[in-house]
Amino acid sequence: MISVDAALAHLFSLTRPLGPETVPLREAAGRVLLHDAVARRDQPPFAASAMDGYAVQDAEVRPGARFTVVGEAAAGHRFDRAITPGEAVRIFTGAPIPDGADRIVIQEDVCVDGSSITLGDALDSKAYVRPAGADFRIGDRLPAPRTLTPQDIALLASMNIAEVVVSRRPVVALISTGDELVLPGEDPGPDQIIASNTFGLHALLTSAGARARILPIARDTRDHLKQVFALAADADLIVTIGGASVGDHDLVGDVAQSLGMEQSFYRIAMRPGKPLMAGRMGDAAMVGLPGNPVSAMVCGRIFLVPLIRAMLTLPAEPAPRETARLTAPLGPNGRREHYMRATVGPEGISSFDRQDSALLSVLQQANALLVRAVNDPAREAGEEVEFIRL
Numbered sequence: 001m002i003s004v005d006a007a008l009a010h011l012f013s014l015t016r017p018l019g020p021e022t023v024p025l026r027e028a029a030g031r032v033l034l035h036d037a038v039a040r041r042d043q044p045p046f047a048a049s050a051m052d053g054y055a056v057q058d059a060e061v062r063p064g065a066r067f068t069v070v071g072e073a074a075a076g077h078r079f080d081r082a083i084t085p086g087e088a089v090r091i092f093t094g095a096p097i098p099d100g101a102d103r104i105v106i107q108e109d110v111c112v113d114g115s116s117i118t119l120g121d122a123l124d125s126k127a128y129v130r131p132a133g134a135d136f137r138i139g140d141r142l143p144a145p146r147t148l149t150p151q152d153i154a155l156l157a158s159m160n161i162a163e164v165v166v167s168r169r170p171v172v173a174l175i176s177t178g179d180e181l182v183l184p185g186e187d188p189g190p191d192q193i194i195a196s197n198t199f200g201l202h203a204l205l206t207s208a209g210a211r212a213r214i215l216p217i218a219r220d221t222r223d224h225l226k227q228v229f230a231l232a233a234d235a236d237l238i239v240t241i242g243g244a245s246v247g248d249h250d251l252v253g254d255v256a257q258s259l260g261m262e263q264s265f266y267r268i269a270m271r272p273g274k275p276l277m278a279g280r281m282g283d284a285a286m287v288g289l290p291g292n293p294v295s296a297m298v299c300g301r302i303f304l305v306p307l308i309r310a311m312l313t314l315p316a317e318p319a320p321r322e323t324a325r326l327t328a329p330l331g332p333n334g335r336r337e338h339y340m341r342a343t344v345g346p347e348g349i350s351s352f353d354r355q356d357s358a359l360l361s362v363l364q365q366a367n368a369l370l371v372r373a374v375n376d377p378a379r380e381a382g383e384e385v386e387f388i389r390l
């Protein structure tokens, strides 16, 4: 058995960043930007009004001052000459400030009389002028690598960037194994159950940025398992679920090796997730997850998500950990790092009593994995422990 850290290091060495592709901006959210995006213009490109009102010379503004309104500036339509003393331009939000003007008096502070205005007694003191380039300047950068958020997309659009260079998304083939499995919606026989973690992993991998494909369920024969492996030829990462342990029907390791898989490791000192295997299979990395539903999902969170991030050119690092105080004591931990299903909130963190790796209802209620180190001693309520947020 190797440690979780060593297993993750091996996994990172089985893959490399996948390289670039160019996508239009409307398809870029959630993708990992690979090249810095560089602003192609100043924003705003001109000094602009922040309010609806009148553009005047600041030096002339005082209660009761009168101006002649000589024209109008609207967003998209500037007033085409400089103003002179005593002149005002009717202006709207977003319009270019006329030359000669450096102050907007908001319309609430003005009394209009035909083509003249008189300023009121209690004037708002702000200028309401947005200088050219106040938001960003030509050449300003959004640095790579980063996962693009909706806010990033809005900024990139404003920078007049129509397409971006992002990482290719890793293609992950998900192979569930076992005669007992049927798909959700099918009619299970009396000894059958529904393939569940397959769908949980699909969701997890997709949200991490992968293109996950669910392949047909492989039955517990070497031939059928080989046939399904053959369907994964285009994958960057092949993930099998189940058949990883020591039972007579646990064929995944044997069959994968007969197809050329070079095994990197098998068995990890962790709970749940001990019988995990990994290696290289042709151009793809291969990870064999244990079948127990919680084991598969926890291994997905601890190993597959960091692996996908590394393939997307994000930093190769473990799932981030936080700390919280225990609300109840915990007994000593054994020889495997334990990822306990737990809930964390303002009052602290508490683990569920039932930690069997078959219980998806418990995993679903958990919002954290409380991490116990190998041989961690008993802990009192109030002690600080590490956890990974789900």
Ligand SMILES: Nc1nc2c(c(=O)[nH]1)N[C@H]1C(S)=C(S)[C@@H](COP(=O)(O)OP(=O)(O)OC[C@H]3O[C@@H](n4cnc5c(N)ncnc54)[C@H](O)[C@@H]3O)O[C@H]1N2
Residues within 6 Å of the ligand: 176, 177, 178, 180, 181, 193, 194, 195, 196, 197, 198, 241, 242, 243, 244, 245, 246, 247, 250, 272, 273, 274, 275, 289, 290, 291, 292, 293, 295, 357
């Ligand atoms: N004698 C020993 N028995 C077991 C050991 C051991 O060390 N010695 N390890 C146990 C541990 S820990 C785990 S974890 C499991 C892992 O076994 P496998 O990876 O071989 O998984 P299966 O036997 O195929 O299935 C286990 C369990 O999970 C269900 N399963 C499988 N795939 C799915 C799926 N896609 N969706 C939902 N449920 C699935 C399957 O029906 C079984 O109930 O081995 C222990 N045994």
Ligand code: MOO
Residues within 6 Å of the ligand: 270, 271, 272, 273, 274, 275, 290, 292, 295, 296, 357
């Ligand atoms: O490691 Mo198994 O994954 O403990 O249930």
